[in-house]
Amino acid sequence: MEVIKRIEEIFKELLTLVGEDPGREGLIETPSRVARMWVEELTTGYKVDPNDIFKYFNIADDYEKHDDLVIVRDVPLRSLCEHHLLPFFGYIHIAYVPNGRIVGFSKLARVVDVFSRRLQVQERLTNEVADFMFGKLTPKGVMVIAEAYHTCTIVRGVKEPMYMVTRAARGSLSNENSRIEVLALLNLAKGKQVLNIDLRSI
Numbered sequence: 051m052e053v054i055k056r057i058e059e060i061f062k063e064l065l066t067l068v069g070e071d072p073g074r075e076g077l078i079e080t081p082s083r084v085a086r087m088w089v090e091e092l093t094t095g096y097k098v099d100p101n102d103i104f105k106y107f108n109i110a111d112d113y114e115k116h117d118d119l120v121i122v123r124d125v126p127l128r129s130l131c132e133h134h135l136l137p138f139f140g141y142i143h144i145a146y147v148p149n150g151r152i153v154g155f156s157k158l159a160r161v162v163d164v165f166s167r168r169l170q171v172q173e174r175l176t177n178e179v180a181d182f183m184f185g186k187l188t189p190k191g192v193m194v195i196a197e198a199y200h201t202c203t204i205v206r207g208v209k210e211p212m213y214m215v216t217r218a219a220r221g222s223l224s225n226e227n228s229r230i231e232v233l234a235l236l237n238l239a240k241g242k243q244v245l246n247i248d249l250r251s252i
């Protein structure tokens with residue numbers, strides 16, 4: 051593929067410019083491996099329209115009468131910081147009050163993946179997921195909380211927080227009381243082991 055070939059050349063040049071020998075044994079396949087990783091893994095979100103992968107289920111009218119809350123915890127988040135091109139990673143938690151529609155966990159995870167596998171800042175990513183959910187699922191309210199470690203601060207030894215939490219809320223979950231309730235429920239679910247499986251190790 052032409053793009054991968056060109057990126058490979060760029061990484062070969064980068065290695066030379068920092069004083070390395072791209073021809074030595076340990077590095078000989080690195081430019082092509084890194085080029086493939088960039089195109090086939092780290093930036094695949096540019097090629098996918100989240101509208102194409104999102105599916106919801108209609109639920110019975112009965113549910114709509116109550117302002118019940120759905121919380122999905124620990125959706126994996128892996129992204130690249132647009133300022134340093136270094137990874138940030140963690141979890142996204144999504145809470146929403148259904149309004150006739152619900153969504154499966156795997157679809158949520160894919161939506162998060164599409165927005166994550168682009169160059170991002172955590173604040174925008176959080177907002178993009180919230181806006182998408184709000185527009186597509188049309189819930190009464192939605193809240194998205196992202197928590198992530200930023201390797202750009204870790205590897206550079208920057209004395210600023212390397213762990214960041216961001217929140218975006220829309221609709222009925224925008225108010226103070228909802229915020230407290232969602233955070234309390236998230237904490238309640240934290241660390242619980244379901245079916246005796248450590249979900250974080252899967």
Ligand SMILES: [Zn+2]
Pocket residue numbers: 131132133134135136200202203
């Ligand atoms: Zn950064």
